[in-house]
Amino acid sequence: MEEPATPERALVVAAHPDDVEFTCAGTLAKWARRGCRIALVLCTSGDAGTEEAGRSREEVARIREEEQRAAARVLGLEEVIFLRHPDGLLQPTLELRRELVREIRRFRPQVLVCGDPSVYFYGEDYINHPDHRAAAQAALEAVFPAAGMPLVFPExxxxxxxxxEVYIYGAAQPNLWIDIEETLEIKIEALRCHRSQIGDWDPGPMLQAWAAEEGRAVGLRYAEAFRRMRLG
Structure with a gap:
């Protein structure tokens, strides 16, 4: 299967720092290496992402934003935008939709990348985080029809x-596989930047296994799968 051409500009919407490193970072690194300008919008700063007593949301947010900026440099992303909604409490509100429309109209991407809001379960041991579903729903509602309608959010x-186009990672029904053999190690290096979340654990074997499983369906050594929606 022939891969689509690399977009010139892509906007990624996710809920938390490290979300893209676990999911679509191999594709983002591949695009960046081919000249794509990529912006990442994170709806929260992951400020509830700790099990340590005595940590404040403000301290956790500062650490996780720094880690995400470091990971973005590894991947070659152009910018990271933090909307700073409360972690763990994200909702697909009109206000969030407005904020995402603002970033779409400002950055003007050809492609938007986000998660799948319809997926509640992965396998038999993971419930999809409600923030993931909320961010994905808000992103899709911002893409169509809001961002393209001049009388929606004229303010x-x-x-x-x-x-x-929209590329949906973690999709229930993927229809596109991107070969990430050349960038899998970059994806792993980027995830290692999130030390507050993974500690000394080496994510390499797990990411390799995931990429191999996704690639196996289409005869690739390592891949990331998406549902590709062509809106134009």
Whole structure:
């Protein structure tokens, strides 16, 4: 299967720091190496992401934002935008939709990358985080139809923009596989930046196994799977 051409600009929407490193970072690194300009929008700063007593949300947010910026440098992303909604409490509100429309109209991507809001379970041992589903739902509702309609959120003062394609990672029904053999090690290195979450654990074997499982379906050594929606 022939891969689509690398987009010139891509916007990624996720809930937390480390979400893309676990999921679609191999594709993002591959695109970045081929000249794609990529912005990452995180709806929260992962400020509830600790099991240590005595830590404040503010301290955790500062650490996790620093880790995400470091990971973004490894991947070659152009910018990271933190919307700073409370971690663990994210909802697909009109306000969140407005914020995402603002970033779409500002960055004007050809492709938007997000998760699948319809997936509640992965296998028999993981319940999809409600923040993941909320971020994905808000992203899709921002892409279509809001971002392209001039009379929706005119107060943003930005011209409308129509995203041409959506790549949905973790999709219930993937229809596209991206070969990430050349960037799998970059993905692993980027995830290692999130030390507050993984500690001394080596994520390499797990990410290799996941990528091998996804690639096996289409005869690739390592891949990431997406549901590709062509809106143009």
């Amino acid at each position: 943003l003062g930005l011209p409308p923009h129509r995203v041409q």
